[in-house]
Amino acid sequence: xxKRRPSGDGMVRKRDDGRWEGRIVVGHKENGDSIFHxxxxxxxxxxxxxxxxxxxxxxxxxxxxxxSMTLGEWLDRWLAEYMAGTVRPGTLQTYRRYADLYIKPxxxxxxLNQITPAEIQKxxxxxxxxxxxxxxxxxxxxxSDSMVHCIHTLLYGxxxxxxxxxxxxxxxxxxxxxxxxxxxxxxxxxxxxxxxxMAAIQADDxxxxxxxxxxxxxxxxxxxxxxxxxxxxxxxxxLKIQRTIHVxxxxxxxxxxxxxxxxxxxxxxxxxxxxxxxERKNTTLTEWIFSNPLKPELPVNPRTAYSxxxxxxxxxxxxxxxxxxxxHTFSTHALSSGVDAKTLSGILGHSRASFTLDTYTHVTxxxxxxxxEVVGGFLTELLGEELKPWQxxxxxxxxxxx
Numbered sequence: 213x214x215k216r217r218p219s220g221d222g223m224v225r226k227r228d229d230g231r232w233e234g235r236i237v238v239g240h241k242e243n244g245d246s247i248f249h250x251x252x253x254x255x256x257x258x259x260x261x262x263x264x265x266x267x268x269x270x271x272x273x274x275x276x277x278x279x280s281m282t283l284g285e286w287l288d289r290w291l292a293e294y295m296a297g298t299v300r301p302g303t304l305q306t307y308r309r310y311a312d313l314y315i316k317p318x319x320x321x322x323x324l325n326q327i328t329p330a331e332i333q334k335x336x337x338x339x340x341x342x343x344x345x346x347x348x349x350x351x352x353x354x355x356s357d358s359m360v361h362c363i364h365t366l367l368y369g370x371x372x373x374x375x376x377x378x379x380x381x382x383x384x385x386x387x388x389x390x391x392x393x394x395x396x397x398x399x400x401x402x403x404x405x406x407x408x409x410m411a412a413i414q415a416d417d418x419x420x421x422x423x424x425x426x427x428x429x430x431x432x433x434x435x436x437x438x439x440x441x442x443x444x445x446x447x448x449x450x451l452k453i454q455r456t457i458h459v460x461x462x463x464x465x466x467x468x469x470x471x472x473x474x475x476x477x478x479x480x481x482x483x484x485x486x487x488x489x490x491e492r493k494n495t496t497l498t499e500w501i502f503s504n505p506l507k508p509e510l511p512v513n514p515r516t517a518y519s520x521x522x523x524x525x526x527x528x529x530x531x532x533x534x535x536x537x538x539x540h541t542f543s544t545h546a547l548s549s550g551v552d553a554k555t556l557s558g559i560l561g562h563s564r565a566s567f568t569l570d571t572y573t574h575v576t577x578x579x580x581x582x583x584x585e586v587v588g589g590f591l592t593e594l595l596g597e598e599l600k601p602w603q604x605x606x607x608x609x610x611x612x613x614x
Contacts, residue, residue: 224259233347236267238325238381239275247275249325269379277326279379282328284320286379287311288368300468302458310363314339314355324506325380329387336360336390357391364390399533400541412528418519421492422512423538428485430560433514433535434458435475438467439501441493449486452478453561457511465513472571477560538575540572548571 224234232253239247251266253259281289291307300305318335319327339355355363368385375383401409406427413423428438434456443452454476458466470476481489489501499506504516518535525532533541539560546556557568 215536224256224263226256230254230537232256234259234263234288236263238268239279239378241276245280275381279325281321281379282320283324283416284311284316286321286324286374287315287370290373294373295581299601300456300458301460301466305461307366310366314363315367324374327371332385336364336388339363340391356394358393358395360391360394364388396534398540399531399537400544401530401533401537405530406541406545408528409530412524412530413468418505419517419524421488422517423521423524424488425485425502426538427542428482429479430539430546432456432475432539432561433517434468435470435561435570437502437512437514437517441496441501444489444493444501446486446493449481449483450478451481457514459514463513463515465511467511470561474553477558477561479559495580496564543568543572550599 223236224232227233232255234251234253235248236251237246238249249266249270251259251262257301288311291304291311295304295307315335318338319331322331339360340357341354343353343355360496361431364385368604371380371383371385374380410424410427413420416423422436424430429436429451431453435453437457438455439451439453440455443454444450453470455467456470458468460466492501496503496508500508502510503510504510504512521535521538522532543556543560546559547553553568554565557563557565560567560568562571581593
């Protein structure tokens with residue numbers, strides 16, 4: 213076996229073109245041969261400074277020969293060998309689309325171990341300003357901050373895996389500033405609009421039970437489409453959420469796991485929803501609680517459910533909200549009615565109650581105000597006359613500042 217040169221061992225020479233060239237060992241091939249990283253500068257002094265900087269950067273690093281592959285090659289390998297089976301099929305499909313459309317056209321041919329933070333930052337700025345590169349050098353539409361943030365998350369994961377596998381010395385994406393993600397605004401149906409929508413679904417014999425169950429559970433679209441009768445415990449009024457339906461390329465439906473570990477859960481149903489499902493079970497001949505109206509052996513297609521929602525909203529003269537906004541409608545009304553955040557997070561399948569609180573701050577702010585009024589009234593009743601000096605002082609301060 214060839215003798216291994218230590219990582220960081222540098223060599224310097226003057227080239228025929230007058231430039232100075234330095235190289236350092238940054239890794240080793242399987243046969244023991246060294247993998248070199250080359251540095252160039254117009255003078256020996258400048259080269260020495262660059263070499264010291266590079267040696268510090270690669271200190272303790274021992275890359276493998278795969279580090280010479282391009283970023284495009286690594287993205288394909290990472291998605292196929294490391295991400296497939298760990299994320300939902302739809303998520304994997306989205307990752308591949310982002311890589312093909314937004315990353316590869318600009319950086320796909322660059323050697324993996326030469327990608328710099330500056331190049332990635334430039335890519336983000338380009339995507340925000342001009343969008344992706346199309347054929348014949350034409351550009352697409354500008355990308356939103358949220359879209360660029362998603363691309364950043366993808367690239368961070370891919371380069372982080374490359375660092376762990378010793379393909380690169382460090383993750384360059386860690387030194388890049390990505391735009392903050394801006395989730396789409398939440399829309400909910402208020403009390404009056406909810407009454408109108410309920411009247412609309414009551415007139416729809418095919419979809420009535422589906423949308424009533426959604427409004428009383430707040431399930432994700434894929435979750436409610438994936439419900440089987442084995443998940444429904446009529447005796448105890450409990451519904452088990454343990455799968456989700458995905459629409460693959462070409463419209464093919466696949467059954468997958470819930471979005472997160474916390475997504476697999478049991479929820480206690482309102483009595484009215486239990487009654488709806490019991491009556492439905494007595495007349496069904498399929499394993500799916502909500503089956504395809506034309507092909508009962510299949511679950512309802514999420515795209516079909518989404519289209520039906522839009523049609524119902526339009527016919528009722530209601531805002532054209534997303535399906536996920538029905539989940540927001542359920543959550544907002546639940547919190548406003550006194551359901552605590554911890555209980556609601558369990559119903560929704562959130563991993564943390566703090567996430568539920570952060571998501572619905574527009575509701576919890578009003579709840580805190582009402583809570584303060586309740587506490588104030590309670591203390592007044594409890595302390596009576598003793599509380600009046602503080603109240604008088606507050607009133608006087610308010611008058612003085614007016």
